[in-house]
Amino acid sequence: MNYIFFKLNIMKNVVIVGSGLSGLSCAYHLKKNGINASIYDQSNQLGGRIFSDDIDGFVCDNGFQILLNNYQEVKKILDYKDLNMKYFESGATIYTDSQMYKLYNPIFHPIKSLKSDFNKIFSFSDYISIIKTLFINNHMSTKQYFKHSFSKSANRLFFEPFFKGVFLDDNLENDFTFFKKLFIKFAFGKAGLPKNGMYELVKQIKDKSKIQNINFNMKLKNISNNVAFFQNGKKVSFDFIVLALPIETINVLFNLNLKIDYNTNSTFYIKSGKNVLGKALLLVPDKKYKINSIQCLSNVSSNYSDNNKSLYSVSSNDHNAKKETIIKEFTKITKIQQSEMQLIKSYRIKKALNKNIYKIDRKDNIYFCGDWQKEPSIDGALKSGRLTAEKIINFRKF
Missing domain, CATH: 3.50.50.60 (FAD/NAD(P)-binding domain)
Structure with missing residues (x-):
């Protein structure tokens, strides 16, 4: 040559x-x-x-995607202000059959976090492990790290369901380094959506x-x-x-x-006249459910809906999840009846993220x-x- x-x-x-x-x-x-x-x-x-599709006045992104406001590579190209970012509430709502838990990120919501359910989920040793996570490195998988570092309740109710949704991996086989990077970004940054998708x-x-x-x-x-x-x-x-x-x-x-090998995802978009969620991510940790998380995107950015109805994004790590199952679970979790909702779009992504x-x-x-x-x-x-x-x-x- x-x-x-x-x-x-x-x-x-x-x-x-x-x-x-x-x-x-x-x-x-x-x-x-x-x-x-x-x-x-x-x-x-x-x-x-x-990409984003316009479905009957709703903005439906290809799978549930978010943009963190502290991505350094984005800042090398764009000003986040040009995207008109709209942000999720920093924290999570956690659904179980017996009760709902509410968590607020103490960095962004210091007062609300004191009144939230942190102490029902996290032990004192969990708080120590969270701080240690910021400073250590190891060669474990994320799942191994969770098992060795956090209590069963912290893992079951928060860490595992949250990061299974982030990595689209129910086995959490990715390495600790990638987990640590995103853990820090979520802890000290905000997750959001560009105003128009x-x-x-x-x-x-x-x-x-x-x-x-x-x-x-x-x-x-x-x-x-x-x-x-x-x-x-x-x-x-x-x-x-x-x-x-x-x-x-x-x-x-x-x-x-x-x-x-790839990790997979299915995302279902549901419209409804009922607005039952705020701006927080709703996690579903119980493994009997196909749903991993639910979020009301129109509460985060009103431009995701132009007809005064709410748009819900329902995420599952099973790209073969049946829509009938998803709708049944959605009804049980949100208490929105099937007559009050309509599935308007679904994306089944067999090759969502590379495993390696x-x-x-x-x-x-x-x-x-x-x-x-x-x-x-x-x-x-x-x-x-x-x-x-x-x-x-x-x-x-x-």
């Missing part, structure tokens, strides 16, 4: 295949450093797994990137001799190419023979990015895109 050729051409032709958050982040950081990239995507819109994040990054050349319905077939061949017969030459694609697609393109991290080195002038390189999160996707852009930028400077 003639690297002098690339340097003399100053990489005039940089191609990004894939327009999820990692691809958009890469395009933004390239543009910021004077490199214009062209984007090619197999779908008909930007954003990859992040999660797709606003994609729109804002696109606008900030000032991307001029975007091509849709372009599914990559193969790459050979600095040319990308697409399934519609088109071919595009490049100096550098960034494959911002799912790891399973990379696996097939390059015959890597990787074993790839994959390290794949660039191949000459072919680069890779995606959340599968760093961590399965918005921050991880954006960071992967930025670091890939920096590699190209540094090559130009070399």
Whole structure:
């Protein structure tokens, strides 16, 4: 491969295949450093797994997604104020058959937290373990760490159901490092939604990137001799190419023979004239339920509903969860009768989050990015895109 050729051409032709958050982040950081990239995507819109549908005046995001206000990679691209963020109440409501518990984050709600149910769930040793968590590192899985660090009630009622919903993993097999990072972010930050839905994040990054050349319905077939061949017969030459694609697609393109596993999710959107929840996440810890959590999104952002009805998001880690079961459980938990509600949309996401991290080195002038390189999160996707852009930028400077 003639690297002098690339340097003399100053990489005039940089191609990004894939327009999820990692691809958009890469395009933004390239543009910021004077490199214009062209984007090619197999779908008909930007954003990859992040999109929002308008269903009868309701904003339905692709799965229950939230945006933390202390994601550093988001801050490198956007001002959170531009997203018109609306925030959940920091804490949780916990449903059991016998009673409801209410927790408030003492950092944001110091007075309310004193009156909440912390002492019914957490022991004194739990408080010590929470503080220790901020300062230690280990090689346990999250489940092992919970078992060795917290009381049974703290695990059963809060830690396990909450982080099962975060990681979409009922077995909590992810490593402690990722748990610790998100634990700190949830403890010291706020979870929220852009006023008009999660797709606003994609729109804002696109606008900030000032991307001029975007091509849709372009599914990559193969790459050979600095040319990308697409399934519609088109071919595009490049100096550098960034494959911002799912790891399973990379696996097939390059015959890597990787074993790839995903965590799954089902999200059901229910409308109702009844408003029975506030702005807090409602956790359902009992394993007999398919539902992991319920949240009233229209209470967080009124723009999620334009018809004065409430929009509920119901999340399950079982992508095969039957809608009849979900509706029955929703009725029991919320006391909203079936005649007072309607299921308007459901998303069954078999490949929601990667279970593992994959390290794949660039191949000459072919680069890779995606959340599968760093961590399965918005921050991880954006960071992967930025670091890939920096590699190209540094090559130009070399």
